[in-house]
Amino acid sequence: MSYDVAVIGGGISGLTTAFDLSQRGYKVVVLERQNHAGGNAFSERMGGFLMEHGPSTVNAQSPSAVALSKRLGLDQEQCDLGEGVKQRYLVGRGELQGIPVHPLGFLLSNYLSLPGRLRLMSEFAVPRYKGGGEETVEEFSTRRFGKEFTDKVIDPLVAGIYAGRASELSVAVGFPKLSGLEQKFGSIAVGLYKGYRQNLSMPSKRLFSWRDGIGTLPATLTAKLGGRVKTGVTVRKIRRRANGFDIEAGSDGTVRVKSVVIATQPHVAAVLMDGVNDTAAAAAGDIQAPPLAVVYLGYKRNQVDHPLDGLGFLAPENEDQYMSGSQFCSTMFPGRAPEGYVAVTGYFGGARAPELANASADDLTDFACEEFANLIGAKGKPAISRVRHWHRGLPQYNLGHQQRINDLLNADKRVPGLFLTGNYFSGPSVAVCASQAIATSQRVAMHLAKWDELGHAETEIQMVASESGL
Template sequence: MSVDVAIVGGGVSGLVTAYGLARRGYAVAVLESRVRSGGNAVSERFGGFLMEHGPNSLNAATPGMLEISRDLGLERQHLSLGKGARNRYLVRDGALRRLAAHPFGLFTSDYLSPKSRLRVLAEPFIRTRPNHDEETVAQFWGRRFGAEFANRVIDPLAGGLYGGEAERISMPATFPTIHEMERRYGSVTVGALRRVLAGEAMAGGKLFSWRDGVGALPVALTERLGAAVRTGVTARRVMRHAGAFRIDAGGAGVLDAAAVVVATQAHVAAGLVETVDACAADAAGSIEAPPQAVVFLGYERGQLDHPLDGLGYLSAKIEGRPLTGALFCSTMFANRAPAGHVALAGYVGGSRHRELALRPPAELMALARAEYRDLLGVTGNPVAARVRQWPRGLPQYSLGHRMRVAVLRGLEGRVPGFFVTGNYFAGPAVPICIAEARDTAERVHRHLAGRAGAMPAVAGG
């Protein structure tokens, strides 16, 4: 069998790349090793609850996100974040501290010590660094806002959003916009204020989902792509063949293609590019993705003392808790739990507790239940419980990540027709993966359009 473009990996990145190319009229094939497409983006309904195995909410402010939702007909099941989910909680000294939704929430709460709050206010007066060595997230925020802010505010965010540790991940790779603010304005506070005055959305301000969960996205994409998505097919090797590429899919046979896009997790990409480019294989192979578990528990409303009036909570590493945090799913979006019930998603693992994420599910449930007893006043047994374990969770943008990405981006110049895309390029969030994948589709199109005899059957898109 032969196609214009073979896409290996049917997660959001692979499906969006394929969709962009199919709309331009190219013959595409998506090879997905699992029995269903979608990668991390899996939503499961059971007993009136909706569990997100992976992504829980999406940032509507990322350019192109709402456009693809509209384009796929998902707009009518769009769910904005519930009003009750505007507060955020952080754990301090074994108890939840509420942060109000406004930008001064940190100052009106007692989460940070008075000394630390003063230190945060002094940020515009902190000099920029004379040298340009790459800093970790912890170094950057500690230098600009003080150690307590870095340990108590940034560390929980690094654990909760990136499954990482602030002292291991790279500041310019993880928070490029904020990193740039220091360079441009000499201060993060000044840069942020200028963004607010310019009417730009603050991070997290525009979260949304769909009635059937984030998994509705790959379902809609797979429907549009039809027979082009081949599940249960694992690409084992990619070889150059007669001026194009040949993919060995083991028992599923071989697939010839004018161009190949590898849209798998980084460690798989490392193996697949090895035959064509050792540098890219090394770069992808050194991107870690520690295990991550999601513990979903449902309760009757009366089993909890806490009002769950927020998005959820995060814990700093120094609190020594097994969960990096939990989301109040039934407060975030309507339709996530039956009437009179609530749903909580707890997160275990990432680089903070990598060994814990792969413990038996019963043990993970016991950890989450003990934590909710302690922090939320939960009593009795959950009425619904499920655990999802990802042996490889979120990719870590550790020191040197930008260099690895540059090597990987250079692959398409060194091996024309071979492309790599995924959540380890510009950010792990789904909307960023979508933007990256659309860009990849555009580059593949330019490559194919430049080759004689490989024009799409239908132009446009």
């Protein structure tokens, strides 16, 4: 079979790229290894419970995510965070500490010691970074906000967003807005204050999902793409031809295309680019994605003491909890648990404790029950429990990541027609993946327009030139 474009990998990144390309009129095929598309984005209904195996929220302040939902006709299915989300919680001294959802929340609560709060308040007086080297999030945050805020707030935040460690993540690529605020305003507090005044928005409007969960997004993209999504197809090799590529998919045969988009996890991209684009293959192979495990528990409401009046909680590493964080799913969005029940999710592993994510489902459930008993007063056996192991979790934007990204983004300059997209470029969130995918589709479309305009001869000359290193 021949197509204009083959998209390898049918997660949010691959499906969105393919959808956008198909709407531009290109003949596209998505090749997905699993029996269903969606990748990390997978929602499962179990009676009246709804478990999110991967993502559970979408950033409502992302124009790309909001526009995609609308383009797919899903805006009517969207739901905002529930009214019950009133506080944020962090684990401190072995208990949940509520912090008001307010820009000054950390100064108003007792979660940080008085010296810690005074140090935080003096952030505006800390001089701009003048050093030349790349900083970790921990170095940046300790320099600007002090050690206590870094250990008790920033470290759990990094675990919550990246399943990573502040001592390893690069601030420039992991939190570019923070380092940008420092460079622009000389202070994060000043920059945030100016931004906050310009863009006041209620917390409940910052995140959204759909009535039937995040799985609605890949399910709708797949339905729109119809027969163009081939599941149960593992791509094993990409071969360059004079005018495009041959994609080898084992017993599923060879697919002939003008252009290819690799939208898999980075370790698979590394294998597929081996011998095709060795610089990009090496860069993708260097990106770590430590394992993660997700434990979902449903309880009768009267089994749990805590009001569950927040998104969930995050745990600093020095609190020695098994769980790095949790979500109060039935508070976040409607329809996540039947009437009279609540649902919570616990997250394990990541860069902090990769070996823990490989524990058995039974052990992980026991760990979760024990910690939920201590932290939210969950008593007795849960009505429902389910465990999801992700053997490759989220990509780590560790020191050196910017150079890796440069090598990867230039992939199509070295090998015209070969593109990469995914959660290891500009951020792991669903919203960023969607935005990155639309940008990738535009680049593919530009390549194909040139391909069609100039014909094959020009493309061949470019390929010979790039092969000879010109």
